[in-house]
Amino acid sequence: MKSGFNRYTYIAILLVLFIKLPQSVHAQEVLPSESKLKDAKTKIWFNTYGNIRISKRLFWDAQTHFRFEETEDTPFIGQIGQIYNRHAIGYIYSKKINFSLGGVVRINFNTDESSTDRKVVPEWRIWHQYQFAQPMYSAMIYHRIRIEHRWTQGFEENSEYIYRNRWRYMFRAKVPLNNYKLESKTLYVSPEAELIMQSGKAVVGSVMEDLRLTTTVGYILTPRLTVAGGLMYSQGQTLENPGVFKQNWTMRFHVYFSPDIRKVKNKLPAIHFND
Numbered sequence: 026m027k028s029g030f031n032r033y034t035y036i037a038i039l040l041v042l043f044i045k046l047p048q049s050v051h052a053q054e055v056l057p058s059e060s061k062l063k064d065a066k067t068k069i070w071f072n073t074y075g076n077i078r079i080s081k082r083l084f085w086d087a088q089t090h091f092r093f094e095e096t097e098d099t100p101f102i103g104q105i106g107q108i109y110n111r112h113a114i115g116y117i118y119s120k121k122i123n124f125s126l127g128g129v130v131r132i133n134f135n136t137d138e139s140s141t142d143r144k145v146v147p148e149w150r151i152w153h154q155y156q157f158a159q160p161m162y163s164a165m166i167y168h169r170i171r172i173e174h175r176w177t178q179g180f181e182e183n184s185e186y187i188y189r190n191r192w193r194y195m196f197r198a199k200v201p202l203n204n205y206k207l208e209s210k211t212l213y214v215s216p217e218a219e220l221i222m223q224s225g226k227a228v229v230g231s232v233m234e235d236l237r238l239t240t241t242v243g244y245i246l247t248p249r250l251t252v253a254g255g256l257m258y259s260q261g262q263t264l265e266n267p268g269v270f271k272q273n274w275t276m277r278f279h280v281y282f283s284p285d286i287r288k289v290k291n292k293l294p295a296i297h298f299n300d
Contacts, residue, residue, distance in 0.1 A: 055266075056230075056266065056267065056268040057266070057268045057269065059268075060268050060269070060270060061268060061269045061270065062260075062270045062272060063263075063269065063270065063271050063272060064272075065272045065273060065274055066094055066095055066271075066272075066273045066274070067094070067095045067100040067101045067273070067274050067275070067276075068092060068093060068094040068095070068101060068106070068273055068274070068275040068276070069092075069093045069094075069101040069102045069275065069276045069277075069278075070090060070091070070092045070093075070275060070276070070277045070278070071090070071091045071092075071278050072088070072089070072090045072091075072277065072278065072279045072280070073087075073088065073089045073090075073279070073280045073281075073282070074086075074087075074088050074279060074280070074281045074282070075087035075088070075281075075282050075283070075284075076115070076281075076282075076283040077283070077284050077285075077286060078283070078284070078285040078286065078287055079286060079287070080287065081117075081287075082116055082117050083114060083115065083116060083117070084114075084115045084117065084123075085112070085113075085114060085115070086111075086112065086113040086114070086115050086125050086127065087112050088109065088110075088111040088112070089108075089109060089110055089111075090107070090108070090109035090111070091105070091108055091109075092105070092106045092107040092108070092109070093105055093106060094106045094136055096138070097138075101276055104134070104136055105134050106133075106134055106136055107131055107132065107133055107134065108131070108132040108134075109129065109130075109131050110129065110130045110131075111127070111128075111129045111150075111152070112127045112128060112129075113125040113126055113127025113128075113152065113153075113154070114126060114127060115154075120158075121157060121158040121159060122156070122157055122158075123156050124153070124154065124155050124156075125152075125153065125154040125156075126152075126153045126154075127151075127152060127153075128149070128150065128151055128152070129148075129149070129150035129151075129152055129173070129175075130147060130148075130149065131147070131148040131149075131150065132145060132146075132147055132148075133145070133146050133147070133148055133177075133180075135180045137180075140180065142179075142180035142181050142182070143180045143181070143182065144180075146178050146179070146180055147178075148175065148176065148177050148178070149175070149176045150173050150174060150175040150176070151173070151174045152171060152172065152173040152174070153171070153172055154169065154170065154171045154172075155169070155170045155171075156168070156169045156170075157169075161198075163200070163201055163204075163205045163206060163207075164198055164199060164200040164201070164207075165198070165199045165207060166196075166197075166198050167195070167196070167197040167198070167199075168194075168195070168196060169193075169194070169195040169197070170193065170194055170195075171191075171193040171195070172190070172191070172192060172193070173190065173191040173193070174188070174190055175188070175189050175190070175191060176188055177189065187225070187227045188225055188226070188227075189223050189224065189225035189227060189228060190223065190224045190225055191221055191222070191223050191234065192221070192222040192223070192224070193219060193220070193221045193222075194219065194220050195217065195218070195219035195220075196217070196218050196219075197215060197216070197217040197218075198215060198216055198217075199213050199214075199215045199243075200213055200214050200215070201213045202214060207245060208245065208248070209245055209246065209247050209248060210244075210245065210246075211244070211245045212242070212243070212244050213242070213243050213244075213245070214240065214241070214242055214243075215239075215240070215241040215242070215243060215253070215255070216239070216240050216241075217237070217238075217239040217240070217241065218236075218237070218238055218239075219235075219236075219237040219239075220233075220235075220236055220237075221233075221234045221235040221236070221237070221261070222234065227264065228264065229267065230262070230267030230268075231262040231263060231264050231265075231266070231267040232262070232267075233261055233262050234261045234262065234264075235259050235260070235261035236259065236260055236261060237257055237258075237259040238257065238258050238259070239255055239256070239257040239258075239277070240255050240256060241253050241254065241255030241277070241279070242254060242255060243279070248283075249282060249283045249284060249285075250280075250281070250282050250283075251279075251280075251281040251282075252278075252279065252280055252281075253278070253279040253281070254276070254277065254278045254279070255276075255277055256274065256275070256276055256277070257273075257274070257275040257276075257277055258272070258273070258274055258275075259272065259273045259275065260272045260273075
């Protein structure tokens with residue numbers, strides 16, 4: 026057990042250490058005399074995660090997210106902020122290691138009620154992910170490294186696309202509460218921490234885009250269907266000024282499904298790659 030923990034932990038740390046955040050050359054606003062923390066926004070996310078087995082080693086990672094944020098009169102579910110379509114083809118290296126490569130189309134909605142600019146703009150991403158799972162007593166531990174290459178655009182007419190990279194590391198645990206295993210009819214709690222860094226010419230000092238701390242409670246209905254919900258606090262530097270920090274409280278609700286479209290004779294036992 027100890028050697029397994031060390032092996033996957035070291036792999037995750039080494040991959041993070043090899044990531045370099047290149048220096049940027051563009052100027053940002055003048056730094057304030059001391060760091061400022063914006064008032065917290067409230068948000069609510071509805072997410073679906075599909076891991077669809079298509080062959081012995083390949084699976085289709087299909088994710089759809091609907092993200093809402095507060096208005097002046099309505100917290101959390103006030104208005105739509107983003108719609109995500111994130112898809113990838115994943116490769117199962119072993120029961121505890123998998124990799125993914127794919128693309129993202131994110132639709133961004135202008136949530137500034139006083140704005141006269143465009144109401145909707147697309148955002149494009151290419152992403153690749155490396156996930157490692159390890160058992161620890163009755164729980165499961167996950168290390169996830171996700172790297173995203175993103176092209177974003179402002180709501181102003183004819184605004185240019187900005188290219189940035191995101192470097193993400195997530196640590197997550199799943200601990201059963203009413204069982205000794207993570208199996209059907211099991212209630213579990215899942216603490217999670219994710220650090221998101223960014224780089225690119227538009228990024229000067231604002232390298233920490235987000236630090237996300239989440240606690241989720243989930244219920245495994247069947248081996249192929251899980252529902253979960255939780256609360257996330259996040260904080261990070263604004264792109265416009267590294268001395269100004271944003272913060273959010275986000276309620277998150279998830280549905281995980283993992284159909285297997287292969288013939289019965291080709292199916293393998295369940296593996297630990299739900300995210």
